[in-house]
Amino acid sequence: MRWPCWGRPALHRPKCGPIPRTGSPSSTPAPGSTSVAGADTPTLAQRFEAVRQRSLMLTATLSDEDCGAQSMPDASPVKWHLAHTTWFFETFILERAEAHFAPFHPAFRVLFNSYYNGIGERHPRPQRGLLTRPGMDEVGAYRANVDERVARLLALRPDDAVLAALLTLGLQHEQQHQELIQTDVLHLFAQSPLLPACLAQPPAPAPNPGALSWIGFDGGVAELGDDGSNFCFDNELPRHRVFVEPFALASRLVTNGEVLAFINAGGYRNPSLWLAEGWDHVCKERLAHPLYWRQDEAGHWHEFTRHGEHPLQLAAPAVHLSLYEAAACAQFMGARLPTEAEWETAARSNAAGLSQLFGLCWQWTSSSYAPYPGYACAPGALGEYNGKFMLNQYVLRGSSCATPDGHSRVSYRNFFPAHARWQFTGLRLAK
Structure with a gap:
């Protein structure tokens, strides 16, 4: 088929610098209602x-x-x-x-x-x-x-x-x-040998995250999901009660340095650390390190990011990990992945010392992506938005450096298959 020329305005892409992330580190959701709440609220x-x-x-x-x-x-x-x-x-x-x-x-x-x-x-x-x-x-x-x-x-x-x-x-x-x-x-x-950068400015040095510590939670009956007072997706509804056993959550995300220790200890060669399906995937794909990492001839590690390729920042949160890799790293560090109920319970608590919940990377949980009790999808084609994907995928919580405003909230449920690692996905440990 020949595509006609419509004689309408061509695509105008603003000639400005690349756009930095706008994901909010706050756990407070951006208003999603359509009503005007005040003079400063955009229509x-x-x-x-x-x-x-x-x-x-x-x-x-x-x-x-x-x-x-x-x-x-x-x-x-x-x-x-x-x-x-x-x-x-x-x-x-x-x-x-x-x-x-x-x-x-x-x-x-x-x-x-x-x-x-x-x-x-x-x-x-x-x-x-x-x-x-x-x-x-x-x-x-x-x-x-x-x-x-x-x-x-x-x-x-x-x-x-x-x-x-x-x-x-x-x-x-x-x-x-x-x-x-x-x-x-x-x-x-x-994929390009030129390794072009998405962002022109060099990466900012990663701050020292401090020692990893554990924050304990008593467990008990907790509420999970959104209350629907502002915009949310149907997979965040309805809000319901769950019972959570006592647990502990790591104070921060796992870093590149900690993943490098996993590599240096032979983590990608040790089947005892991996889920069976994950080990099969490692062997099939011949994986030896996270996506976008490269080791040069001198043995130094580099990472390709939105800023181009640069020396691996050991203090930065590890990203582009599959669920398989996240679970194996957690096993190596004597811990596990949190459930989504544990993650949301901790995030809602505003516990002192709990950091890096939002704005850096999506955090894998061990929870399969499934409907909440009482879930109801919309009628018609719009009902296909979320519900039909509730199989063979896992829930991620938080938000990443590329997440737009309004998508950083405690009830937000991202989801991907266990092998996916091209998103900004990392991990937080649980016990």
Whole structure:
């Protein structure tokens, strides 16, 4: 099929410096309601514009070639992320709300559908990098067209609660993709012999985290999940009671230096430290160190980060670990991974000495990703957002250096399969 030239505005990517992380280290969730709480609270239209603009800002230093490449089936091209997040607004808002809806391009319904079977056919995920058309300019025109139509709809229906709820979900969805853009670009750049940096500035020296200490918790009946008073995803609901045995949680995250000690002690060669499936994975993939680590001929370790490759910072939290690696490191250190109930109980306690909960890395738990008691997904295609993935994945808690504001909260449940390690994933020990 020949892709037409639409004669609409091309994608304008701001020519500014790369965007640093905006993840909040606070455990207080950002308001997710659509009501205006005060003079300084942005309107829904302002939030829409800000979120959409930030996605473009994340591409400011990328070439069109960078935006079209796909490094592996689990990752997606930046161009696809920009189009898919636009598809979400077009499909779930404009198609439902516009009296005379017409798609920007009929083929985009298939090309940029991620996993919504209720919507229809999808382009195969591993082949997203083969989509040389539409180009970045046409994706930019697509975004501009949908942005204009959404803004017009908001102006016409400012008090429509259903529209506000769908738009809020769409913004939260796009912010999740903003983190994926950063992790997917990092994985892509790691495949290049040039090792280009995502961020221009050099990394700040990692502060000394201090000695690891243990913070004890009595256990008992605890409440898990969000109360629904602000925006949350359906997998955080309903709030319910659980019984937690007494436990202890490490005061901080595990560092690169501690993972290096695991390596030097032969941790990647010792099957007794690994889950059976994890050891099979280590042998199959011939793993000997975390993703993005490299040892030079002199024996010095280096790490490829968003700042490019640099000497391994021993004091920095270890990231890009799979659940397999996290569990093995915990076993080596005489500990284990926390359950998600333990992590949330500790995070809600505001216990003295408990640090690095948010803004550095997602923290693996030993909890399988499963529905809470009484969980109910939304009807229709939107019900596919979370519920159908509640199998063969594990819960991560906290937030990372790439997590947008509003996604750092004690009830937030991230999830990935046990082998995944291209995200900013690390570990906190438990006993």
